Amino acid sequence: MAPKAKAERPQRKGRKPLSTVERIYGAIREMTINYELKPNASLNESELAARLDVSRTPLREALSRLVTEGMLEFYPNRGFFPRTLDDREVLDLYEVRAVLEGLAFELACVRADNAAIGGLRRYWESCRTNYDSLSAQKLALRDEEFHVRLAKLSENTQLLKMLESINARIRFIRVINLESLGKRDPLYDEHLDIVAALEKRDRKGGRRTLEQHMRLSVADAIAATKEGLARIHLRRRTG
Amino acid sequence: MAPKAKAERPQRKGRKPLSTVERIYGAIREMTINYELKPNASLNESELAARLDVSRTPLREALSRLVTEGMLEFYPNRGFFPRTLDDREVLDLYEVRAVLEGLAFELACVRADNAAIGGLRRYWESCRTNYDSLSAQKLALRDEEFHVRLAKLSENTQLLKMLESINARIRFIRVINLESLGKRDPLYDEHLDIVAALEKRDRKGGRRTLEQHMRLSVADAIAATKEGLARIHLRRRTG
DNA sequence: GTATGCAATATTGTGGTCAATAAAACGAGA
DNA sequence: TCTCGTTTTATTGACCACAATATTGCATAC
Numbered sequence: 443m444a445p446k447a448k449a450e451r452p453q454r455k456g457r458k459p460l461s462t463v464e465r466i467y468g469a470i471r472e473m474t475i476n477y478e479l480k481p482n483a484s485l486n487e488s489e490l491a492a493r494l495d496v497s498r499t500p501l502r503e504a505l506s507r508l509v510t511e512g513m514l515e516f517y518p519n520r521g522f523f524p525r526t527l528d529d530r531e532v533l534d535l536y537e538v539r540a541v542l543e544g545l546a547f548e549l550a551c552v553r554a555d556n557a558a559i560g561g562l563r564r565y566w567e568s569c570r571t572n573y574d575s576l577s578a579q580k581l582a583l584r585d586e587e588f589h590v591r592l593a594k595l596s597e598n599t600q601l602l603k604m605l606e607s608i609n610a611r612i613r614f615i616r617v618i619n620l621e622s623l624g625k626r627d628p629l630y631d632e633h634l635d636i637v638a639a640l641e642k643r644d645r646k647g648g649r650r651t652l653e654q655h656m657r658l659s660v661a662d663a664i665a666a667t668k669e670g671l672a673r674i675h676l677r678r679r680t681g
Numbered sequence: 682m683a684p685k686a687k688a689e690r691p692q693r694k695g696r697k698p699l700s701t702v703e704r705i706y707g708a709i710r711e712m713t714i715n716y717e718l719k720p721n722a723s724l725n726e727s728e729l730a731a732r733l734d735v736s737r738t739p740l741r742e743a744l745s746r747l748v749t750e751g752m753l754e755f756y757p758n759r760g761f762f763p764r765t766l767d768d769r770e771v772l773d774l775y776e777v778r779a780v781l782e783g784l785a786f787e788l789a790c791v792r793a794d795n796a797a798i799g800g801l802r803r804y805w806e807s808c809r810t811n812y813d814s815l816s817a818q819k820l821a822l823r824d825e826e827f828h829v830r831l832a833k834l835s836e837n838t839q840l841l842k843m844l845e846s847i848n849a850r851i852r853f854i855r856v857i858n859l860e861s862l863g864k865r866d867p868l869y870d871e872h873l874d875i876v877a878a879l880e881k882r883d884r885k886g887g888r889r890t891l892e893q894h895m896r897l898s899v900a901d902a903i904a905a906t907k908e909g910l911a912r913i914h915l916r917r918r919t920g
Numbered sequence: 921g922t923a924t925g926c927a928a929t930a931t932t933g934t935g936g937t938c939a940a941t942a943a944a945a946c947g948a949g950a
Numbered sequence: 951t952c953t954c955g956t957t958t959t960a961t962t963g964a965c966c967a968c969a970a971t972a973t974t975g976c977a978t979a980c
Contacts, residue, residue, distance in 0.1 A: 461757035462933075463745070487962070497935045498962090499738060506702070506745040512842070518700035519941050521962060534839040541784040545776065600773040603751070604843065701963075726932070736965045737932090758932060758971050 466494050467504040474513045475610050477674045479524040487521065511607060525611075527674070529667045532615055533660065539608045540656040542601060543589060544649045547636070550595035551645045562591050563637045566630075573630060578621040582613060585620070588633055595640075618666045618673075619658070629655075705733050706743040713752045714849050716913045718763040726760065750846060766913070768906045771854055772899060778847045779895040781840060782828060783888045786875070789834035790884045801830050802876045805869075812869060817860040821852060824859070827872055834879075857905045857912075858897070868894075 470490075473479050491501045505522045508514040515523045550559075569584050576584070586609050593602045609616075623629070632655045639648025709729075712718050730740045744761045747753045754762045764770075789798075808823050815823070825848050832841045848855075862868070871894045878887025 464755075464757065484961090486960095488960095499934055499936095502742055502962095503745040506742040507749045510746045511749045512839075516703075518703065519962060531839065534837045537784065537788070537837055538781070538840050538843065541780055542777070545780040549776070598773045598776055600751075600770065601777050604777065723931090725930095727930095738964055738966090741932095760932065 462496060463500045463503050466496060466501060467507055469494065470504055471508060471511075471513060471610070474508065474524050475613055477524070477527070477614055477670070481524050481526045481674065484517075484521040484523055512611060527614070527667050527670050529660075529663045532612060532663045532667055533658065535608050535612050536656070536658040536663070539605065539612070540653045542605055542608070543593070543656055544653050546593040546596040546598070546601055546605065547640070547649050547652050548645045549598055549601075550592060550640060551643045551648065553597045554595035554640070556641075558595055559637065559640050562588075562595065562640070563634075565591060566633050566637065570630070574626060578617045581620050581626070582617045585616070585629070585633075586613070592636070592640075614670055615663075615666045618669050619662060622665075622669075701735060702739045702742045702746075705735060705740060706746055708733065709743055710747060710750075710752060710849070713747065713763050714852055716763070716766070716853060716909070720763045720765045720913065723756075723760040723762055751850060766853070766906050766909050768899075768902045771851060771902045771906055772897065774847050774851050775895070775897040775902070778844065778851070779892045781844055781847070782832070782895055783892050785832040785835040785837070785840055785844065786879070786887050786891050787884045788837055788840075789831060789879060790882045790887065792836045793834035793879070795880075797834055798876065798879050801827075801834065801879070802873075804830060805872050805876065809869070813865060817856045820859050820865070821856045824855070824868070824872075825852070831875070831879075853909055854902075854905045857908050858901060861904075861908075 470479075479485055487498050487501060487505075491498045494501065505514060506516075509516045509522070513525055515525065517523065566588055569588075573581075589609070590602070590606065593605050596602070620626075620629075632651065635651050636648055636655070639651060642648075709718075718724055726737050726740060726744075730737045733740065744753060745755075748755045748761070752764060754764060756762065805827055808827075812820075828848070829841070829845065832844050835841070859865075859868075871890065874890050875887055875894070878890060881887075
């Protein structure tokens with residue numbers, strides 16, 4: 443008999459069944475993003491497995507995924523190491539992020555229709571409510587959401603994925619940065635400026651505004667990582 | 682006694698011990714890059730494990746790594762699926778790649794010293810030998826090497842990693858593209874132009890040249906993926 | 921001939937076990 | 951008290967077995 447066809451790919455994500463591995467992958471990802479796992483020290487697989495109530499096999503699969511994502515490092519026979527926080531890496535990521543956002547903006551100028559742009563504007567204007575009393579944490583999430591929505595307008599899936607990955611890795615720093623921000627209005631207005639440029643399809647101008655907006659000074663990066671490390675250390679003491 | 686310190690991170694990669702997982706990870710990565718695994722069909726873990734002479738446990742860890750890298754897709758209870766080849770994704774990756782290369786170039790203009798730039802020039806000039814008789818495969822590798830070296834001059838590790846990842850994913854397409862190239866001199870000369878711009882620290886001009894150089898037309902992308910799919914299909918019959 | 925439900929088969933998911941390796945603790949000698 | 955080498959302990963590496971799930975094959979009904 444002729445060889446029978448193998449199983450073809452299932453229909454793309456109707457609804458997610460969410461396996462064990464994917465569940466704990468998300469959980470561990472959140473932990474590393476928030477530096478709840480000691481950076482720079484090997485993490486104990488058995489301990490973590492027990493905490494998550496799974497065995498080491500699926501745990502290691504989840505950890506493996508995080509390796510290529512840059513969340514963890516892996517040393518043979520030594521184990522998985524949560525990433526450390528250093529200003530070189532932060533600066534590097536900021537540089538890449540700025541240029542990717544710039545690309546997203548330019549593509550959005552070309553590809554997004556007015557309705558979609560209107561949606562972005564409405565989203566950000568709706569964030570005006572209680573804006574000044576928001577915690578830095580919440581503000582960071584809304585800011586991130588704004589940028590994600592902008593990126594979606596580019597209609598470039600790969601670009602979106604990379605930006606989301608970078609955003610996750612620098613979220614901790616972003617929060618610290620926003621906390622130290624005295625006045626928040628500039629940030630709010632800059633987003634509106636970006637939307638305005640988008641509406642005018644002003645690729646060059648908008649991109650300039652955006653990349654300006656996303657820049658992180660070396661001094662700020664160093665200060666933020668210093669503060670971040672201190673906070674991680676403190677958290678450890680207090681429990 | 683005070684709580685003792687946990688194991689700190691080992692000295693950064695003196696030489697790599699290369700564990701089993703990392704070994705097969707690289708092997709499978711190559712296979713997917715070259716589409717030696719049926720795209721769009723679930724791959725059989727037991728079979729592949731036997732072929733690589735390992736058990737399923739380390740195999741699945743390696744496969745998991747490739748998921749976040751975009752090389753494989755994972756569907757719970759269905760298994761791992763080698764990625765398919767579609768022109769939307771190819772175009773997306775090309776767009777991102779162009780802008781990242783542009784960034785690398787600009788950073789290199791600022792950060793690379795003359796000696797390093799000289800090294801890049803010498804590397805590419807050394808590629809002149811037998812240039813026209815090189816296989817598309819070999820040419821693609823040298824081209825990729827050139828771009829990697831350029832990216833290294835940016836001194837941005839994250840950027841370098843992302844570019845390497847993207848390059849791997851589009852290598853197959855690159856080769857097809859290079860094959861259909863009638864005359865190769867333009868490509869060779871463009872690289873020299875880029876080096877020249879770098880030597881002159883001409884950020885804007887060089888970036889323009891570079892992004893021009895890296896562009897892929899929609900038509901070419903469609904043609905290349907079509908050809909690619911045909912080739913994969915053909916290989917299956919004959920091989 | 922097509923469809924539907926059930927049985928048989930194949931494949932993935934996960935826990936357990938033990939070997940290999942690294943880290944820690946210990947002890948002898950200087 | 952420090953250093954070096956040895957023993958002990960802890961942790962990771964990987965195979966296997968079986969459970970959970972999906973896929974295929976088959977038979978019966980319409």
